[in-house]
Amino acid sequence: MVKTKNKTCKASNTPVPILENEGCYDTWKGDIQRWEHVTNVIPSKRAMCIYFTLTGRARAAAYQVSIPNLMKADGVKTLLQKLDSIFLPDKDRRQYNAYHNMHKMMREPGNSVHDFICEYEFAYFRFQQEDMTWPDTVAALNLMSACRLSEDDLKIVLSAPKEMTYDNMKATLLRIFSNDKNKDSTGKKD
Template identity: 40%
Template structure:
């Protein structure tokens, strides 16, 4: 993604509000715009519920040294109250994730990693063994393939990265 010091980052996904908020704080430090114009630029970059919400603010409030703070406070009230719902949504996405028929395991593991990354962005994590078991279950392996993966493993650990690790065992069982 290209970064512009003149135009603020877009809020493309309300579920990623906290990440966007941090990006705005960084952008403000890098921006060539004066403090009095930064909030105006942020407002114009918004759409949907965020734009409607910040439209309730007076232009004079935006065109002040504290304009960015005013916008962020307004948007915090709109989006941070939804944190529990956002957490449930990413949990549900991870919990219900299943490898589609015909999709290679290696490709699916990449999708699992991405989904888990979204899960962790909501300040949640799973114990290592639970994460490994979720991956195993979501790969939709046969019972025999699952037993093959689990065989000769003294400890199930998701973060192993050797020839005998969990990922390789799953991949090998599906060949």
């Protein structure tokens, strides 16, 4: 996703997050906002540090922001506004993308349930970040279904939770499959 290697701004020990994929712009933007809280770079030089890490279309867009505007204390805000206008999809598109990612998310045979839940949690977080929710039971059943369990495992999982909630389902799956990090959906070891 977002790398921070080899692009350290000289005035800071904390590397500037790198925008490697324009499709991950919103994640990168969040990383930049977090970076601002930990960097030693003075506010008037932060936007320039970010500018020098950009490449391609992002660099071309950032080039359109004047140096004096980049050198202001709120230069990062100005730079991000410019990049938002090009790379941040509108709210409807972001909601569709988050929903689509949740809907198509399925554990691949051979992947552990534990690892899949970590990936799923991030997608579910992004889904909720776009002001969308599912009823708790639907969220629980969607998680269970996305795990692509064998019939035997499905019976065990369905008998375990006291109440069908997302948190209970996640806890049940993690508990049942905690020792099975290398099992696939049929219960066979890789």
